[in-house]
Amino acid sequence: MIVEEEQKKEEKDDNLLTDLCECYIFLYFHISPEMISICVPCLLKAASNKEVNEEVQKEVEMALLALSSIKDQKAKRELYLNEIKEIIKFHQKHHNLTQLAYQSAWKFLIKEFFIDKSLEEVITNELHFAREAGRELEELTKCVDWKIGKGKEREKETKEELTLIRWLEVDENYFRRCESKNEEYVGLIRSIVKLFRAAKDNYGNIYKKCILSFEKVVHKGFMNVDYLLKGGAIDAVLEEMHRPTLNKKMIGEIFDFLESISEEIKDKNIFERKEEKRKIMKRNLFEKMEEEGYEDILISFHKGFRDFSAFYEVLIYL
Known part of the structure; x- marks a missing residue:
């Protein structure tokens, strides 16, 4: 039905x-690939509708949600890049998309980035993913009642929770591929x-x-520990x-x-090439832990847990 409708010369029902x-x-x-070449342009056309009314917003949201749901099939850049950039840029200026629609637009593009590394410049420096994702996370964080527990009051996840989880999944893919680091990257952390x-307290997922x-972030290399320190992630976890x-x-x-940090800073081949940077990173990490009073906690856990022992020993003796 899709192929037949797409091939119509007249009276095509978009x-x-x-x-x-x-x-x-x-x-x-x-x-x-044939269906990708039909579906992606069709959905991008629907998602590019800039009319401001609730019905159009829902149609745009559904089109972008469908695009973000495409699994591991790679689309050719000419099928999507200019259009998805325009959708994202227009929203950044006019805020015409719903939260789910905007998140879906990014999810589609980041999934392509996971396959096509050459998209990094567009995503990081032209469209500013880290800045945008950080702002969206903070806005959604304000929309959730974090005091509600796991009982009858929370029988199912809210739309905001689901969108938060989807953002975090997109962030994970971005962190796995991103090489460019700047203040926006730290801001996302x-x-x-x-x-x-x-x-x-109540939202384990x-x-x-x-x-x-x-x-x-850690798995991109041991120097990324510095970005986690600057962003407050290590403090938050140790707290x-x-x-x-x-x-x-x-x-x-x-x-x-903590074990993932241990594995990164134990890599002797890396250290031989970046010994001075490693020393700075380790000193920064150690000073932070001493400032915040975590040393006693580290020692108390040292003997009781094998995996944590490895982390402790690397920090103390390496």
Whole structure:
């Protein structure tokens, strides 16, 4: 039906074609290059509608949500890049998209970035992903009632929670690919730290996603520990050890994060090339831990947990 409608020379029903493309993408995991070449331009056309009314907003939101749901099939740059850039830039100026629509536009582009590294300049320095994602996270963080517990009051996740989780998943992919670091990058880490602190008591899924985002930063190289220090991520994670209500699952998440730091700073091949930078990074980390009074906590956990012992020993003896 999609192919037949797209091939019509006259009386093509664009609304029907858009609906069919959305249904097709939501239903199928593997999409052929032929269908990608039809669906992506069709949905981008629908998403480019700049009319300001609730009905159009919902149509645009659905088109962008469908685009962001395309699995691992790579689209050719000429099919999407100019159009998605225009959609994002127009929203940055006029704020015409819903939160979910704007997040979906970025999710689609970041998924392409995960395949095509050459998009980094556009995403980081032209469209300013880190700045935009950080601001969206902070706005959504204000919209959630973090005091509500896990009981009957929270039987299902809110739209804001789901959008937050999707943003964090997009952030993880960005951190996994991004090489360019600037103050906006640190700002995004700060925004995730605020979310982490808000979610720690009652929102375990978001809490875990935040720590996973921090781990992705570490996995890009040991010098990224400095960005986590500047963004307050290491402080926020270590502060959790002061909490008497910290459960075993949370302790496990914290130890996994600290172990990822340990693995990075144990790489002797890296250190031979960047020994001076390593010393500065280690000193910064150690000074921060001493300033905030974490040394006793580190020592108390040292003997009880094998994984944490590795982290402690690397910091103390390396």
